[in-house]
Amino acid sequence: MGRGIWIALACVGVVVALIVAVLAVFSGGSGPRGYVPAHYQRAPALDIGGSRDDEAYTSPKPVPVVAREITSRRRPQSQHSDASGVYLRYSDDAVVIQPRGTGSVIHLMDADRAYRHYHSHLGGVWGWGGHRGETFRGGGPGSGK
Template identity: 75%
Template sequence: MKRGFWFVLAGIVVVIALAVALIATLGGGSGPRGYVAGHYHRASSLDIRGDSDNKAYTSPKPVPVVAREITSRWRPQSQQTDASGVYLRYSDDAVIIQPRAAGSVIHVMDVDRAYRHYHSHVGHAWGGFGMRGETFRGGGPGTGK
């Protein structure tokens, strides 16, 4: 009786592990980083130099279409759009979609690095991320100093 129990338990564990692996594979990995990696073409020549966490991808589709594809699957915490592109902020990552001659280039990077790199586009909306000199301290003259 004990031996049969362990075979049944092992079978259940194997089925659960296979289900998790299948979901991860079909879902394009974990989070927006995995989704982008699974759905767009890797373009390492477009990676931002000096940022080993940055990965660039391309799509033949225009910026608004790519942004809709990503946001329909992974809802961002913040989304900014201007003439230079669409900036999506997630808890750990940022996805930046910008126009390219034949479609779009998509950069996926750490959200803090993205904030520093694209501050002029997102600084007013994304906040200071705890960086010195960029957090709100105010309340009036002499307050919070």
């Protein structure tokens, strides 16, 4: 084979590698939306009704093990645990891991929706910034009324 064919094959290889890299970035491969579906069993019957954003998954492993697996691969911005489960907040998404039999159910959903749905468990522990400021009433006499 001539030198030109090798150069052409190398160029094709570079283009394929770039396409794969772009697809990995834009498919959510770096956040929980890339990790959870690839490692746990999809369970549509357990989705929280009323939203296409919530996706439920299951694992035969207990909640602490699943939480450790997810947080070791995808570090959350905030994490809260109580008797009802483990709540992981990422920039746009949330992962809620709760007991189900001897295993776990994992809810992957929008962070704002998760906060609204699980507010009784999260209260003020998820340290919201940005647009959540509308709930702040300010301080001092007469302010925020």
